[in-house]
Amino acid sequence: MTDDSPRITWLAAGQAFSANWRSATGAPPPGRVIVVDDTITADRAWHLACEGTAMLWHADFQNARQLLAAMTRRADRKLRKAKVAPQRTPQELFHLHRQSQAQRARALAMLLVPINADYRVPLHRAPDLSAACRAAWGLPDLSLGPSVVSLRELLGLVGAHEWRKNGVDIPALDATVHPHYGVFSPLRGEYLDLVEDAPLPPVLSTHSLAFDIGTGTAVLALLLVQRGVSHVIATDNDERALACARDNVARFGLAERIAVRAADLFPEGRAALIVCNPPWVPARASTPIERAVYDPESQMLRAFLSGLAAHLLPGGEGWLILSDLAEHLGLRTRAELAALIADAGLTVLGRLDVRPRHGKALDRSDSLYAARSAEVTSLWRLGVAGS
Ligand SMILES: C[S@@+](CC[C@H](N)C(=O)[O-])C[C@H]1O[C@@H](n2cnc3c(N)ncnc32)[C@H](O)[C@@H]1O
Structure with missing residues (x-):
């Protein structure tokens, strides 16, 4: 991440905020961002995610995790329900599969969390994820200021770090x-x-x-x-x-x-x-x-x-x-x-x-x-x- 890395912007209580945007996939920062907390329901969050609205979480970290799990269940249900015409060729099936995987990944990446330059997540009950972040992103650059990252990507780093350790x-x-x-x-x-x-x-x-x-x-x-x-x-x-x-x-x-x-x-x-x-x-x-x-x-x-x-x-x-x-x-x-x-x-x-x-x-x-x-x-x- 450098000084000219992309930035994500959002409004809260009528005030404009911005932060560095982190994305391992190189996805651009989402254009529509709202601030959400524990009061949002999983159905509402899933609906917003599907229509491309990103949600910056400003509440308890463990509740964000639970919300992501609930959104993932909805994504899987949607995949299971998708009807595929029986006459599709294997190649068509493959391209449809890739398309729905990409849509699923895009929607699940819509739940965002803030992360400080020192890799501390400034949310209540957030664990110390700094070792996993260092392993994936390198040493923190304290001059860069806070960032925003998709919670799914952050948890992916943690999973990868466990594999690396064990x-x-x-x-x-x-x-x-x-x-x-x-x-x-x-x-x-x-x-x-x-x-x-x-x-x-x-x-x-x-x-x-x-x-x-x-x-x-x-x-x-x-x-x-x-x-x-x-x-x-x-x-x-x-x-x-x-x-x-x-x-x-x-x-x-x-x-x-x-x-x-x-x-x-x-x-x-x-x-x-x-x-x-x-x-x-x-x-x-x-x-x-x-x-x-x-x-x-x-x-x-x-x-x-x-x-x-x-x-x-x-x-x-x-x-x-x-x-x-x-x-x-x-x-x-x-x-x-x-x-x-x-x-x-x-x-x-x-x-x-x-x-x-x-x-x-x-x-x-x-x-x-x-x-x-x-x-x-x-x-x-x-x-x-x-x-
Ligand atoms: C399927 S992985 C196999 C890794 C390992 N050999 C194994 O069997 O577990 C393919 C590897 O090829 C590397 N790779 C891809 N293109 C390459 C290239 N042009 N020259 C050298 N390595 C390349 C990738 O970075 C990746 O590590």
């Missing part, structure tokens, strides 16, 4: 990794089983170097080292991911074996094994956090495949981890993927598959149930064609 259990490592705010979390860990089980290319026994492209928490780099790879270069192009990867590598005491580097995909040189788990849905991300899942026009996938052969040692393998959800949603075909692989001068040496175990794949009320329940995540073992 870590995510990774059975394959018999340990936890600690995702930072905004970094892809290996919570749905079935793809890790694939990396644990795939046969290592024999050339690793003489050239024990692997690249982990788009490392996130560094979980794949850690797994490769556990499998006996001597050195890994782990890259990412996101500052938060790089800091997170370094943190996890240090926690495992593996800084000598895993080098974390800022790069657009590949580092210099060649390796015997190159792993990559790119975002798997070719569509636009609505928030920066979604960029780990959504990759418009499969940009990262295409760039990884087209650069892979030039970075593999003779006899080396590229391991592409990719869910086929996009195929079930009508956003990419298997033939397109096969063509991308072949056009990059690569050949498929083998494939390991796993089905998702997460609850969403079993939720029949989800509008994307048909696609989610058919999803398979694969580890594609790729070699250089003709070598």
Whole structure:
């Protein structure tokens, strides 16, 4: 946040007020803002939120939390009630789903709270959230004055901070990794089983170097080292991911074996094994956090495949981890993927598959149930064609 960051303005008792506007999604400050307190009902708040009026809360913090929970229940009810014509294609269903998710997020972001420059929330019964704010926003800049933020976003920071503190259990490592705010979390860990089980290319026994492209928490780099790879270069192009990867590598005491580097995909040189788990849905991300899942026009996938052969040692393998959800949603075909692989001068040496175990794949009320329940995540073992 800087001096020229956007400001939010509102009127209270006929007087104009303003503050800095904080939004991780880059959403502009809401144009219509009213000050509300505990006297507002959940129905009224939900109605105002749906018509785009933001509500700046000036009462007990815990009551604001309860109001947000009540608004969330109304949002979920609305989603469940939405009737979808049965003749919709999977692609149409996906776009409707994204649209209603965006509307839901916009409405739920309409409940706002003030936060001081030192990250103290000046509301009755507000807990100390400063550690979570520091982890997500950096050290406070006391010269900036007070800000306003959506309560939902603030509670999201707190949830993320809990994950960071407690870590995510990774059975394959018999340990936890600690995702930072905004970094892809290996919570749905079935793809890790694939990396644990795939046969290592024999050339690793003489050239024990692997690249982990788009490392996130560094979980794949850690797994490769556990499998006996001597050195890994782990890259990412996101500052938060790089800091997170370094943190996890240090926690495992593996800084000598895993080098974390800022790069657009590949580092210099060649390796015997190159792993990559790119975002798997070719569509636009609505928030920066979604960029780990959504990759418009499969940009990262295409760039990884087209650069892979030039970075593999003779006899080396590229391991592409990719869910086929996009195929079930009508956003990419298997033939397109096969063509991308072949056009990059690569050949498929083998494939390991796993089905998702997460609850969403079993939720029949989800509008994307048909696609989610058919999803398979694969580890594609790729070699250089003709070598
Ligand atoms: C789906 S996440 C996978 C993270 C981790 N490898 C894992 O499996 O848990 C994709 C990662 O790729 C990174 N990424 C996206 N585009 C990239 C690029 N051009 N170069 C390097 N990393 C990139 C993102 O920042 C994100 O951390």
